[in-house]
Amino acid sequence: MTILITGGAGFVGSNAVAHFLAQGRRVIALDNLGRRGTDKNLAWLQGLGGDMVFSQTDIRDAAAVTAVFRAYPDIEALLHLAAQTAVTTSVEDPREDFETNALGTFNVLEAARRLPRLKALLYASTNKVYGGLTDVAVVERDDRYAYRGCPDGIAEDRPLDFHSPYGCSKGAGDQYVVDYARIYGLPTVVLRQCTIYGPRQLGVEDQGFMAWFCIAAMLGEPLTIYGDGKQVRDILYVSDLLALYERAIERIDRIKGQVYNVGGGPANTISLLELVARIENLLGRRLELRFAEWRPGDQRVFIANIAKAARDLDWQPQVSVEEGIEYLLAWVLDNRDLFA
Numbered sequence: 001m002t003i004l005i006t007g008g009a010g011f012v013g014s015n016a017v018a019h020f021l022a023q024g025r026r027v028i029a030l031d032n033l034g035r036r037g038t039d040k041n042l043a044w045l046q047g048l049g050g051d052m053v054f055s056q057t058d059i060r061d062a063a064a065v066t067a068v069f070r071a072y073p074d075i076e077a078l079l080h081l082a083a084q085t086a087v088t089t090s091v092e093d094p095r096e097d098f099e100t101n102a103l104g105t106f107n108v109l110e111a112a113r114r115l116p117r118l119k120a121l122l123y124a125s126t127n128k129v130y131g132g133l134t135d136v137a138v139v140e141r142d143d144r145y146a147y148r149g150c151p152d153g154i155a156e157d158r159p160l161d162f163h164s165p166y167g168c169s170k171g172a173g174d175q176y177v178v179d180y181a182r183i184y185g186l187p188t189v190v191l192r193q194c195t196i197y198g199p200r201q202l203g204v205e206d207q208g209f210m211a212w213f214c215i216a217a218m219l220g221e222p223l224t225i226y227g228d229g230k231q232v233r234d235i236l237y238v239s240d241l242l243a244l245y246e247r248a249i250e251r252i253d254r255i256k257g258q259v260y261n262v263g264g265g266p267a268n269t270i271s272l273l274e275l276v277a278r279i280e281n282l283l284g285r286r287l288e289l290r291f292a293e294w295r296p297g298d299q300r301v302f303i304a305n306i307a308k309a310a311r312d313l314d315w316q317p318q319v320s321v322e323e324g325i326e327y328l329l330a331w332v333l334d335n336r337d338l339f340a
């Protein structure tokens, strides 16, 4: 099976490319290498061997995307992961964010419609499509916030409520992907991902906080916490996400046109303060913290209800919060040169 992965040099993308190459599949990795450090992910992928073709292509360019897809008519699975991923950047430059996430996704869908052998198209959406969730009651505990009710987390039937240019552009992509299944019969699935973390995550202060905290700790840089640090996320280790991608491709006939929340779920949550404490524990030293104003729209808590994915895909996260942080920190410490 030939798989095309957009954003193939990014965090999730490079892990996905490596995963499918290791299975002996042919992988077309497409990326514009716009994100800082993605050239290093690409160099790592090129060193793995395997049947990979890399195409430096910008998904904002419809003709270029169409040309790449046309060159590989044997593509059977498509993971659309390329995106502008930082909310802060989307606020600074909403046009570029729109062009990459909304128009870029549209370009990918239009080109995918003409792929003769396409069996599955997965789109990496985001929990941000549910907005601020201000009506979901939250209680404050010592080191974290928690939902007052809602023990299973936020499910897919939650109304959409796009906040921030990033929320709007990813949300527009999300809805186009759902609709292309309805209108054109394209075998698409939308995966509304929560916080994903793991090796090859080039976290920066504005995006990818799990990796960023480990990187800043390794570099000995002070960490700025926006808000009080008690905000909670469910977190999913990248290998668990890849297992889900694989299962979704296998079961595409049963799940096409569907939307799934994908995260660590209620059993795998962490607050920023708890993450700091874990890293301090593993490193055996204190981190220097600074506190700043809350970022607009930052949810106090987001925990996904992953029951639908668990049921339809017979899938559960396997990597615990403790193990995952240990693996990520070890990878960051072993790859100091990537962050110099």
Ligand SMILES: NC(=O)c1ccc[n+]([C@@H]2O[C@H](COP(=O)([O-])OP(=O)(O)OC[C@H]3O[C@@H](n4cnc5c(N)ncnc54)[C@H](O)[C@@H]3O)[C@@H](O)[C@H]2O)c1
Binding pocket: 006, 007, 008, 009, 010, 011, 012, 013, 030, 031, 032, 033, 034, 035, 038, 057, 058, 059, 060, 080, 081, 082, 083, 084, 085, 100, 104, 124, 125, 126, 127, 170, 192, 193, 194, 195, 196, 197, 202
């Ligand atoms: N990592 C997470 O926690 C998380 C959570 C929710 C959703 N997602 C979604 O998952 C996907 C992958 O996220 P990630 O964490 O790997 O992000 P990432 O930033 O590491 O990867 C995105 C990749 O897309 C590429 N890209 C950006 N603009 C492009 C363009 N115009 N043309 C071609 N390539 C372009 C970048 O160079 C980068 O390699 C994204 O769609 C993101 O919105 C991620």
